[in-house]
Amino acid sequence: MxxxxxxxxxxxxxxxxxxxxxxxxxxxxxxxxxxxxxxxxxxxxxxxxxxxxxxxxxxxxxxxxxxxxxxxxxxxxxxxxxxxxxxxxxxxxxxxxxxxxxxxxxxxxxxxxxxxxxxxxxxxxxxxxxxxxxxxxxxxxxxxxxxxxxxxxxxxxxxxxxxxxxxxxxxxxxxxxxxxxxxxxxxxxxRFHHGLDPADPRSxxxxxxxxxxxxxxxxxxxxxxxxxxxxxxxxxxxxxxxGRHCGGLLEVRGDPEARLGILTLGSVLGTLEDAMDNDPSLPRARFIKLRSYRPFPTEALREACEGLDTLIVLERALSPGAGGIVGPEVQTALIEMEVPPRVHNFAAGLGGRDLSLDLYRQLVDAVLGENQRKGFSIIDADPTLLPEADR
The missing domain is CATH 3.40.50.970 (Thiamin diphosphate (ThDP)-binding fold, Pyr/PP domains)
Structure with missing residues (x-):
C-alpha cells in the first residue's frame, strides 16, 4: 500500500x-x-x-x-x-x-x-x-x-x-x-527458547x-x-x-564493469548515484552498498571487489587519532584477494554537513587526480577554517 x-x-x-x-x-x-x-x-x-x-x-x-x-x-x-x-x-x-x-x-x-x-x-x-x-x-x-x-x-x-x-x-x-x-x-x-518461566525457575x-x-x-x-x-x-x-529486496549482506550497483569502486553505508549512496548519472564526464563507478556491517561480510565483499583497481571507502564517522573505522576493516578483508584493489578511505558529511552532487567529483579527484590524497582524510573539511597546526 x-x-x-x-x-x-x-x-x-x-x-x-x-x-x-x-x-x-x-x-x-x-x-x-x-x-x-x-x-x-x-x-x-x-x-x-x-x-x-x-x-x-x-x-x-x-x-x-x-x-x-x-x-x-x-x-x-x-x-x-x-x-x-x-x-x-x-x-x-x-x-x-x-x-x-x-x-x-x-x-x-x-x-x-x-x-x-x-x-x-x-x-x-x-x-x-x-x-x-x-x-x-x-x-x-x-x-x-x-x-x-x-x-x-x-x-x-x-x-x-x-x-x-x-x-x-x-x-x-x-x-x-x-x-x-x-x-x-x-x-x-x-518465542524465546531460553526465556524465563515461573514454572521452571532459572537465572x-x-x-x-x-x-x-x-x-x-x-x-x-x-x-x-x-x-x-x-x-x-x-x-x-x-x-x-x-517483490523487492534490500540487498542481503551487501549490494553491487552502478557499473558492474567499472574498475573504480565506491563503498558506502546509508543514504549517501543515492547522492553518489545521482551525481554519476547526471554527469557523463565523470568516471563510472561500481557502487558497493554495505548493508550488514555486523556481521562483517568478508567473503561477499571480496566477491564484490573482483576486478577493481581502486576502492573508495566513504564513511560518516571516524576514529579520532586513528582515522577510518570501516576502511581498515575493508582493507583487512581484501588483503587475501589475489589482486586486491588499492583502498582509499575518506569521511564526509560529519555532523550533518550537506553532501552535494559535487562529492563524487571530489572523491574521484582525490584518488585519480594530480594531487592524490594519501591516507585517511575528511574530504569535505575546509582547511581555511582550521588552525594552521591542524590543516
Missing part, C-alpha cells in the same frame, strides 16, 4: 505491523517521531502493546531486555547520546543473546553538541555484539525492520536497524507499506568465571558469523512476499 509518509511515521506503522508486545522508549531527536507514532497507535487502540515511557535510554534498553526474556516481542529506539547511555545494557542484551530489535536514528555525538546526522553513534557500539543493518532509503528501512524481527528471533541475537537521522527519518515521500497479512505470514509469533546473566568466559565469547562470535546466512535468507524470502 503506497502512502506519502515521513520516514519516522512509516517506521512506526511498520513496527506496529510486527506486533511488538512491549515498546520502551525515551525521546531524543531525531528518533522521537518513531516512538511518538507507536504511542499514538497504542492510544488509538490500533496496536495491542504495552507502551512504557521510561526516565532514560538506559531504562528503555533495560525494559526491552526484561520484556523479551519474559516472553514478549520487544522494541526500542534511540540516537546519539541516547545510544551511549544505553551502551551498558546493549552489551548485556547481546551477550545474553536476547532477540529484540531497535532503530538507531543515526546522529552525531557530542561534543560539541550537534543534533544532525552522521553514523558515529552506531559505530561507537559496533563491538557490542548486535547485528547492525544500514539502510540507504526509507523503503529499505521499512523492509529491513520487518526482516530484523525474524533475523533476531531465528538467530537469538539483537538487531540494530540504522537509519540516517533527518535525511531519512524526516523525509516525506511515497512509500509502500506491507499489509498485515503479508507481515503475519512472514513473521511467526514470538539469566549470572556470573561467568574465567574458566568459561572465553567459550561464551567464542559462541557469540560464531553466532554472528552464522547470522549472515539468515540475513540473506530473510531478505530473499521477503522479496518473494513484496
Amino acid at each position: 503506497a502512502l506519502a509518509l515521513e520516514g519516522s511515521q512509516a517506521l512506526a506503522r511498520t513496527i506496529a505491523l510486527c506486533r511488538p508486545q512491549v515498546v520502551a522508549a525515551y525521546p531524543i531527536t531525531p528518533q522521537t517521531h518513531i516512538v511518538e507514532g507507536i504511542a499514538k497507535l497504542v492510544a488509538d487502540g490500533k496496536l495491542d502493546c504495552e507502551m512504557v515511557s521510561v526516565e532514560s535510554e538506559h531504562s528503555a534498553a533495560s525494559v526491552a531486555l526484561g520484556a523479551a526474556v519474559a516472553g514478549s516481542r520487544a522494541y526500542t529506539a534511540s540516537a546519539s547520546q541516547g545510544i551511549l547511555l544505553m551502551a551498558e545494557v546493549l552489551f548485556d542484551i547481546a551477550g545474553l543473546r536476547i532477540p529484540l530489535v531497535m532503530t538507531c536514528a543515526n546522529r552525531a555525538l557530542s561534543g560539541p553538541l550537534n543534533i544532525w546526522n552522521d553514523q558515529q553513534d552506531s559505530m561507537a557500539v559496533r563491538d557490542a555484539g548486535w547485528i547492525q543493518l544500514y539502510c540507504a532509503t526509507n523503503q529499505e528501512a521499512i523492509d529491513t525492520t520487518v526482516q530484523a524481527f525474524r533475523i533476531a528471533e531465528r538467530c537469538e541475537l539483537p538487531v540494530m536497524v540504522c537509519v540516517d537521522g533527518f535525511t531519512l527519518t524526516h523525509t516525506l515521500e511515497p512509500l509502500d507499506l506491507p499489509s498485515a497479512e503479508q507481515v503475519d505470514g512472514y513473521l511467526p509469533a514470538y 539469566l546473566g549470572t556470573l561467568v568465571a574465567p574458566e568459561h568466559f572465553s567459550e561464551v565469547r567464542h559462541a557469540h562470535h560464531q553466532a554472528l558469523l552464522r547470522a549472515q546466512t539468515e540475513i540473506e535468507k530473510a531478505d530473499s524470502d521477503w522479496a518473494e512476499v513484496v
Whole structure:
C-alpha cells in the first residue's frame, strides 16, 4: 500500500505491523517521531502493546531486555547520546543473546553538541555484539525492520536497524507499506527458547568465571558469523512476499564493469548515484552498498571487489587519532584477494554537513587526480577554517 509518509511515521506503522508486545522508549531527536507514532497507535487502540515511557535510554534498553526474556516481542529506539547511555545494557542484551530489535536514528555525538546526522553513534557500539543493518532509503528501512524481527528471533541475537537521522527519518515521500497479512505470514509469533518461566525457575546473566568466559565469547562470535546466512535468507524470502529486496549482506550497483569502486553505508549512496548519472564526464563507478556491517561480510565483499583497481571507502564517522573505522576493516578483508584493489578511505558529511552532487567529483579527484590524497582524510573539511597546526 503506497502512502506519502515521513520516514519516522512509516517506521512506526511498520513496527506496529510486527506486533511488538512491549515498546520502551525515551525521546531524543531525531528518533522521537518513531516512538511518538507507536504511542499514538497504542492510544488509538490500533496496536495491542504495552507502551512504557521510561526516565532514560538506559531504562528503555533495560525494559526491552526484561520484556523479551519474559516472553514478549520487544522494541526500542534511540540516537546519539541516547545510544551511549544505553551502551551498558546493549552489551548485556547481546551477550545474553536476547532477540529484540531497535532503530538507531543515526546522529552525531557530542561534543560539541550537534543534533544532525552522521553514523558515529552506531559505530561507537559496533563491538557490542548486535547485528547492525544500514539502510540507504526509507523503503529499505521499512523492509529491513520487518526482516530484523525474524533475523533476531531465528538467530537469538539483537538487531540494530540504522537509519540516517533527518535525511531519512524526516523525509516525506511515497512509500509502500506491507499489509498485515503479508507481515503475519512472514513473521511467526514470538518465542524465546531460553526465556524465563515461573514454572521452571532459572537465572539469566549470572556470573561467568574465567574458566568459561572465553567459550561464551567464542559462541557469540560464531553466532554472528552464522547470522549472515539468515540475513540473506530473510531478505530473499521477503522479496518473494513484496517483490523487492534490500540487498542481503551487501549490494553491487552502478557499473558492474567499472574498475573504480565506491563503498558506502546509508543514504549517501543515492547522492553518489545521482551525481554519476547526471554527469557523463565523470568516471563510472561500481557502487558497493554495505548493508550488514555486523556481521562483517568478508567473503561477499571480496566477491564484490573482483576486478577493481581502486576502492573508495566513504564513511560518516571516524576514529579520532586513528582515522577510518570501516576502511581498515575493508582493507583487512581484501588483503587475501589475489589482486586486491588499492583502498582509499575518506569521511564526509560529519555532523550533518550537506553532501552535494559535487562529492563524487571530489572523491574521484582525490584518488585519480594530480594531487592524490594519501591516507585517511575528511574530504569535505575546509582547511581555511582550521588552525594552521591542524590543516
